Structures are given as C-alpha cells and as structure tokens.
Amino acid sequence: MSDETPQGSRAASTRALEERHDETPQGSASGAASTRALEEREQQDYIMFDKFRDECGVFGIFGHPEAANLTYLGLYALQHRGQESAGIATADGEKMRLSRAMGHVADAFDEQALETLPGHIAIGHTRYSTAGESRLQNAQPILIDCAHGQIAIAHNGNLVNARELRDRLVRDGSIFQTSSDTEVVLHLYARSREHSVEDALVESIGQVSGAFSFVLLTKDRLIAARDPHGFRPLALGRLDDAYIVCSETCALDLIGATYVRDVEPGELLVISDGGLRSLKPFPPAQLSHCVFEHVYFARPDSYVFGKSVNEVRTELGRILASESPVDADVVSPIPDSGVCAATGFAEASGIPMQMGLIRNHYIGRTFIQPQQAIRHFSVRIKLNPVRSVLEGKRVVLVDDSLVRGTTSRKIVKMVRAAGAKEVHVRISCPPTISPCFYGVDTPSRSELIAATQQLDEIREFIEADSLAYLSLDGLLRAVKPDGRSYCTSCYTGVYPVAFPRDEQAYLQLALKAVE
Missing domain, CATH: 3.40.50.2020 (Rossmann fold)
Structure with missing residues (x-):
C-alpha cells in the first residue's frame, strides 16, 4: 500500500x-x-531509527459476534507493521460500517468507537507513513459503494503498475479520493462487467502487478487474496467456527485462534455462510517471499512463510x-x-x-x-x-x-x-x-x-x-x-517483478514519502 x-x-x-x-x-x-x-x-535523523519500515498490517475475521473487538486485538498485535493510522470495517449481512483514525490502534479505538461497529465480519488495517504530512484520507480500509454493492479493502504491499492504471482510469472518468495505489483496485472492480463479486475481483486484481496481500469485505463475505509471487505474508486461522486471515501469526495467538496454513501465493479465498472456498485464478509465478520479513519486519513470536521468525x-x-x-x-x-x-x-x-x-x-x-x-x-x-x-x-x-x-x-x-x-x-x-x-x-x-x-x-x-x-x-x-x-532485491538489485521505467512514476510508487 x-x-x-x-x-x-x-x-x-x-x-x-x-x-x-x-x-x-x-x-x-x-x-x-x-x-x-x-x-x-x-x-x-532526529529520533527516527535508521530502519526500513513495512507499510501495513492486515486482519480479517468471519463468523464471530465480536468481530470488531477481535479485529481491534488483532491490529494491536500487528501494531509494529504500521503506527500512523488504523481502521476497521464491519458487516452484519445487511449493512457495512467503517471507522478510521490517526495514531496507534489503542488511540484510534476505544470501547465507544468499537460499539459503533456491529457485525460478525470485519477487516482491519494498520498503516505506516514515515515522512511528510499524513492524512486520514489515506487511511484504510477503503470503503466504496458501486454497482456490485459495497466493498471495503485493506492492503499490505505495493502495486508497481498502479500509476499506469490510475492514469488510464482518470482518462476514462474515474475520480480518485486518495493517493493510495490500493484505490486503483476498487476502481477496476467498480468498472468490471462481470456479474459476480468473485469474478469482478478476479478480473480487477488480475490487472495489477507487484506485491499484495489483500483482505476485502462485502456485506456477507470475507475475501483474501495474495499475489502469485507471495511477497508479503498472509496467514489463515480458526477460532471455534470463525475464520481469520492476518499478516502474522502473532495476531492469531493474541485472540486464542489456531493457525491453519498460509494463504498460498496466487490464491483467492472466499469465506461466507457456506464456508471457505479456495480459488487459484492467477497465473503462477516465481516465489519471491520478502526475506526482510525474517530479518526485521515480523515479530519474533510469529511464524512467517512457514518458519519461526525467532x-x-x-x-x-x-x-x-x-x-x-x-x-x-x-x-x-x-x-x-x-x-x-x-x-x-x-x-x-x-x-x-x-x-x-x-x-x-x-x-x-x-x-x-x-x-x-x-x-x-x-x-x-x-x-x-x-x-x-x-x-x-x-x-x-x-x-x-x-x-x-x-x-x-x-x-x-x-x-x-x-x-x-x-x-x-x-x-x-x-x-x-x-x-x-x-x-x-x-x-x-x-x-x-x-x-x-x-x-x-x-x-x-x-x-x-x-x-x-x-x-x-x-x-x-x-x-x-x-x-x-x-x-533479495534489496541486496542484489535484481527485481523479480519489473516496475515502470519512467523515473518519476516508479519513485512515486516506491518511496512513499509525502502525502
């Protein structure tokens, strides 16, 4: 993101x-x-440590009466992945609700705020912005209403062709509300002529290139998708009858959930009242897990890419x-x-x-x-x-x-x-x-x-x-x-996914400096 x-x-x-x-x-x-x-x-340098910073943490849950509260706890466990803003979107089968705020998770949500988020389905997001002026407008999840119905999205990663897609969409009449690459996916989805939610998502996500671990929410479904290279982690867990997807297993530990497996690279999961369905709609690609997750990003008590970080x-x-x-x-x-x-x-x-x-x-x-x-x-x-x-x-x-x-x-x-x-x-x-x-x-x-x-x-x-x-x-x-x-591109300069050669475009996508 x-x-x-x-x-x-x-x-x-x-x-x-x-x-x-x-x-x-x-x-x-x-x-x-x-x-x-x-x-x-x-x-x-002032007081910022000399470290790389991961941009986001994502969390989603389906089938629990306290979905918002558990999402809050999940985001709390993922606070290290993003400390600029936090957001939660919920659904109860009929209506969707969204709350976002600047700051840490504990600052963004109190008991009163969580009470305004009823529903048995939820997604959440923690975000990092490391320079310039941060804006609530760029916080996630992002929620839209379109011909396919309401949908919310939260994203960990970076879409290297987002600028090209955005320029095309703007020429075609799209009006963007944020400066986030994630919003491109929603505009592609809104313009899709596919009839089902799943087909419209497959069509829209299939047009983006780069790194993504998405969690998406409709009024009655939780959807997760991971790019075919598997750059960013995304885990699947269970808590009694509820399903959870999250960036790291430490979020499962905090809420007492059980780790089931990783969402596979190129996989799209659809979770509804009918259970969990796994789709493999995207062409396979060379696995390219971010090795820096093990070096620095992930919490030591997490399992990432099937391995203990510690x-x-x-x-x-x-x-x-x-x-x-x-x-x-x-x-x-x-x-x-x-x-x-x-x-x-x-x-x-x-x-x-x-x-x-x-x-x-x-x-x-x-x-x-x-x-x-x-x-x-x-x-x-x-x-x-x-x-x-x-x-x-x-x-x-x-x-x-x-x-x-x-x-x-x-x-x-x-x-x-x-x-x-x-x-x-x-x-x-x-x-x-x-x-x-x-x-x-x-x-x-x-x-x-x-x-x-x-x-x-x-x-x-x-x-x-x-x-x-x-x-x-x-x-x-x-x-x-x-x-x-x-x-290992940060150590070798060899990149598994090509990015636009236009200097200004790819710097805007990669450096994420000013909002």
Missing part, C-alpha cells in the same frame, strides 16, 4: 543520483564526499559468528530488533551476551521532529548505555541491518563514551544496496551507505573497530531449504 503524491525535491534529488549511480567511482574522493553527505544527513534470526546470528568471528568480552544487541541475532552470535561464539543498551519504549510522535535545541540528544532518547556492562570491555554490537549508517555511528559513539575499550559491529543481513518496490519504505539508493561506500569506508564512518555483514549465502542458508524462493 503506497502513496502516489509527487515528492518534490526528494524525488528530484533521488532521480539525479539514480541516473549517475553507476558512474560513481568507489575511490577515496567519492568516499570523502559521501561521508560529508552522510554527516549532513545525520543532522536530519529461530531464523537466531540462526542468522550463529552463521554471522562463524563467518565473522571477533575476540571480545561481551555481545550486546541493539534492542529490540538485534536481540535474536545477538543470542545466536553469543551462542556460536561463546562470548557472553548482556544488555549493554536499554531501549525506552515510550517515545511518541511528539519526539519525531524535536526542536533544534534537543536534536543532539537524538538516539539517546531511545537508547541508554549500561556502563557496568560496557566499561573496559571489548564489545560486539549486533544489529539486524545498517541502512544509512547515521544511527549506528551515534550508537558506537555512545558505547565508547560509556567506557568500552573496543566496539565491533556485526550486522545479521547483507549490505543493502537497492531500494524496495514491493511494499517497503526504503530510502533512495543515494541514502543507502553500502551502495556508495566500501566496507572499510563504512567502518570508518560509524567509527567502529571492525564491521562485518552476514553474507547473502549465509542469509539464504538460514531460511533453508527453500532459500531460492525469497526476494
């Missing part, structure tokens, strides 16, 4: 750098220039320790996302693990853009070192990823200031060299430090004594035996 609003100066600067990227030398002159640019960007991340740490050993006194994760990999690293290396950094979990949006007077606090607002763990020690800091390098630089400085004798950084994924076009909010290539800097230049910039990344082979071994079924 991306936004298509033009991006002004960011798109222009990104476009210019993309055009010259392949001609950029890797020598010392370019390294010095890139380092200066990174130091300037460090002043703009076990995969721990194995990433074990392999990292074997590939890049180091003499040290303590392994310290960068919380929270580095904990599993640090556990595996400590286990394989024999170096004890301790929490040398403590995270403050209560930072709200108030601090996302602090005033100039307190910007220098930056990372310290979220992390604080434990001097008794770090002082006089050779420390291995383990994190899941290193994107721009600016946050890592601040953390290394903080650990040294706490008395660490040496600071070694280990990253449990390969160097990130390319942006994602399949539902992840990634920086432009110019902002990816590994795309323009050699390993030793990155080490110098973050001021670590040593730096090592996990190899791509090591990453794929951790998700064995089917490592070939994963998308």
Whole structure:
C-alpha cells in the first residue's frame, strides 16, 4: 500500500543520483564526499531509527459476534507493521460500517468507537507513513459503494503498475479520493462487467502487478487474496467456527485462534455462510517471499512463510559468528530488533551476551521532529548505555541491518563514551544496496551507505573497530531449504517483478514519502 503524491525535491534529488549511480567511482574522493553527505544527513535523523519500515498490517475475521473487538486485538498485535493510522470495517449481512483514525490502534479505538461497529465480519488495517504530512484520507480500509454493492479493502504491499492504471482510469472518468495505489483496485472492480463479486475481483486484481496481500469485505463475505509471487505474508486461522486471515501469526495467538496454513501465493479465498472456498485464478509465478520479513519486519513470536521468525534470526546470528568471528568480552544487541541475532552470535561464539543498551519504549510522535535545541540528544532518547556492562570491555554490537549508517555511528559513539575499550559491529543481513518496490519504505539508493561506500569506508564512518555483514549465502542458508524462493532485491538489485521505467512514476510508487 503506497502513496502516489509527487515528492518534490526528494524525488528530484533521488532521480539525479539514480541516473549517475553507476558512474560513481568507489575511490577515496567519492568516499570523502559521501561521508560529508552522510554527516549532513545525520543532522536530519532526529529520533527516527535508521530502519526500513513495512507499510501495513492486515486482519480479517468471519463468523464471530465480536468481530470488531477481535479485529481491534488483532491490529494491536500487528501494531509494529504500521503506527500512523488504523481502521476497521464491519458487516452484519445487511449493512457495512467503517471507522478510521490517526495514531496507534489503542488511540484510534476505544470501547465507544468499537460499539459503533456491529457485525460478525470485519477487516482491519494498520498503516505506516514515515515522512511528510499524513492524512486520514489515506487511511484504510477503503470503503466504496458501486454497482456490485459495497466493498471495503485493506492492503499490505505495493502495486508497481498502479500509476499506469490510475492514469488510464482518470482518462476514462474515474475520480480518485486518495493517493493510495490500493484505490486503483476498487476502481477496476467498480468498472468490471462481470456479474459476480468473485469474478469482478478476479478480473480487477488480475490487472495489477507487484506485491499484495489483500483482505476485502462485502456485506456477507470475507475475501483474501495474495499475489502469485507471495511477497508479503498472509496467514489463515480458526477460532471455534470463525475464520481469520492476518499478516502474522502473532495476531492469531493474541485472540486464542489456531493457525491453519498460509494463504498460498496466487490464491483467492472466499469465506461466507457456506464456508471457505479456495480459488487459484492467477497465473503462477516465481516465489519471491520478502526475506526482510525474517530479518526485521515480523515479530519474533510469529511464524512467517512457514518458519519461526525467532529461530531464523537466531540462526542468522550463529552463521554471522562463524563467518565473522571477533575476540571480545561481551555481545550486546541493539534492542529490540538485534536481540535474536545477538543470542545466536553469543551462542556460536561463546562470548557472553548482556544488555549493554536499554531501549525506552515510550517515545511518541511528539519526539519525531524535536526542536533544534534537543536534536543532539537524538538516539539517546531511545537508547541508554549500561556502563557496568560496557566499561573496559571489548564489545560486539549486533544489529539486524545498517541502512544509512547515521544511527549506528551515534550508537558506537555512545558505547565508547560509556567506557568500552573496543566496539565491533556485526550486522545479521547483507549490505543493502537497492531500494524496495514491493511494499517497503526504503530510502533512495543515494541514502543507502553500502551502495556508495566500501566496507572499510563504512567502518570508518560509524567509527567502529571492525564491521562485518552476514553474507547473502549465509542469509539464504538460514531460511533453508527453500532459500531460492525469497526476494533479495534489496541486496542484489535484481527485481523479480519489473516496475515502470519512467523515473518519476516508479519513485512515486516506491518511496512513499509525502502525502
């Protein structure tokens, strides 16, 4: 689910750098220039951590009298997948209702709000918007009324041909209410001449390309669809007689539901009073599960793509320790996302693990853009070192990823200031060299430090004594035996689904910066 609003100066600067990227030398002159640019960007990081961000979490339930309440809980479990806005749509067989609000799930819905959402069917959505001005207009689910009746949709992913489809629809008279690529599907559906809901959906979804895990709601049905590549996760569960579909199994755990299976790539599920029907209406494609779900996005207590996220991340740490050993006194994760990999690293290396950094979990949006007077606090607002763990020690800091390098630089400085004798950084994924076009909010290539800097230049910039990344082979071994079924485009620059070559169009679809 991306936004298509033009991006002004960011798109222009990104476009210019993309055009010259392949001609950029890797020598010392370019390294010095890139380092200066990174130091300037460090002043703009404020309090946002240097991480990729998944755009959405989706949840749907059919056949439960407290559908809205359970959807609220499901979204609560999926809060990590989207913290900008939340929405719930319900149906009772006759009428559909919708409620959306900005903020976290707990802020968006209270008991009174949930009481306005009766029905035994519901879908919900959590959304991320990481830059620019956010708008309730772009929150999901999106609900429309057309010749086929009312329908609501929630989406995790990114449709790479949405701009082309949108332009065609606008020429044909469609009026769009949002800047979301998801709305394209609804306009295609409304224009379909197919007679049944299922056939109209198959026709409309069949025209889009890219990554999608959809949950859709009509007055009497819950429908789920997943793209043939299987980019984004989507699980199917049961709670007594009710059916649930959701982005991650942790949402099933919270409401006491049982995991049944994943919605298969290319599958469309229709759930009604008659039960569950499975359709396979879309042509098969090369499986391309997002490997970054295992590296960072998903909660460690979830099963994603049939694998325990915790076990995969721990194995990433074990392999990292074997590939890049180091003499040290303590392994310290960068919380929270580095904990599993640090556990595996400590286990394989024999170096004890301790929490040398403590995270403050209560930072709200108030601090996302602090005033100039307190910007220098930056990372310290979220992390604080434990001097008794770090002082006089050779420390291995383990994190899941290193994107721009600016946050890592601040953390290394903080650990040294706490008395660490040496600071070694280990990253449990390969160097990130390319942006994602399949539902992840990634920086432009110019902002990816590994795309323009050699390993030793990155080490110098973050001021670590040593730096090592996990190899791509090591990453794929951790998700064995089917490592070939994963998308690794952010590490290789090889994209399984082509995106429009028009620079402005695909940047608008991929970077999701301004709304």
